[in-house]
Amino acid sequence: MRLDKFVCKSTALSREGATDAIHKGAVSVNGEVVTNEKAQVHENNTVTLSGETLRPRPFRYILMNKPAGTxxxxxxxxxxxxxxxxxxxxxxELHIAGRLDADTTGLVLITDDGHWSFNITTPTKHCEKVYRVGLSRPLRDGVARQFEQGIQLQGENQLTLPAKLEIIGPQDVYLTITEGKFHQVKRMFSAVGNRVISLHRERIGNVALDVEVGHWRFLTDDEVASLATSSRHF
Incomplete structure (x- = not known):
């Protein structure tokens, strides 16, 4: 964690206030004054501000049901x-682990733990994201197989990673992906001659959406741990 972030997370100082204190030599790491706010500190380091040992607030892990228009x-x-x-x-201090577009609804995960969110957002960790997708027209035959093999998106050099398509109705499907390219779901269906008219994320890893629209809750310890080790199941 950057030193200025560590100070913010351990005090009531803003990022600017923390940087100012660091530049003035008020912050020490393991007994040595550090004046570079970008310096990295770790859990086993002793960080002090004006002689007082700092202890960062516990990380927070939040699930929200995102409304449309946010x-x-x-x-x-x-x-x-x-x-x-x-x-x-x-x-x-919080950030979102896998953003959704303004018109997309459903599950978002919010945290101040960057290492944890990396496991969710980086494609090499293969964390599943499940979307319910409403389409403008019925799917053509063979689309599920195309998604399993990977789709060539416009402007991309490589195919998408294998994705699982489950048909609910002629224009209603579940899509499971393990990466998060820009507008990926919409672009995948566009590539097979269809258009997304509604998009709702229902699950990330083993964590399913279980709160009303606009509401949120803290994740359980088991949920936090499961997302730290998520892997692909298909």
Whole structure:
């Protein structure tokens, strides 16, 4: 973790305030003054501010059912930030592990633990994401097989990783993917001559959506642990 982030996570200081304290020589790591806010510190390091030992707040792991018309950003833009729905202190420390578009609904995971979220978002960890997809027209025969083999997306050099398609109805499917390219689900269906008209994420790894729209809860310890070791099941 960067030193300025460690100080923020251990005090009431803003990022600017933490950086100022570091530059002024008020912060020491293992007894040595460190004035570079980008310096990396680890769990076993002793960090002090003006002689007081700092202890970072515990990491937080949150599940939310994202409403349509909100964005996965820490600040409002064209649409309001979903963080407006979370009544917690220090929400500026939180980030979203796998963003959804403004018009996409469903499961988002929110945390301040960057190592944990890496396991969810990096394709090499093969963490499953399950979406319910509404389509503009019935699927052609053979699309499920195409998705299993990988789809060539416009502007991409490589095929998508194998994906699982489960037919619910002529224009209603479940799609399971293990990566998260830009607008990937929409682009995959566009590549096979269809168009996504509704998109809702229902599961990430072994964690399923179980709260009402706009609501959130903390993950259980078992859920946190399961996502730290997620792997592909198909």
């Amino acid at each position: 964005i996965c950003s820490n600040v409002d833009e064209v649409y309001p930030s979903l963080f407006n729905l979370i009544e917690l202190d220090n929400t500026e």
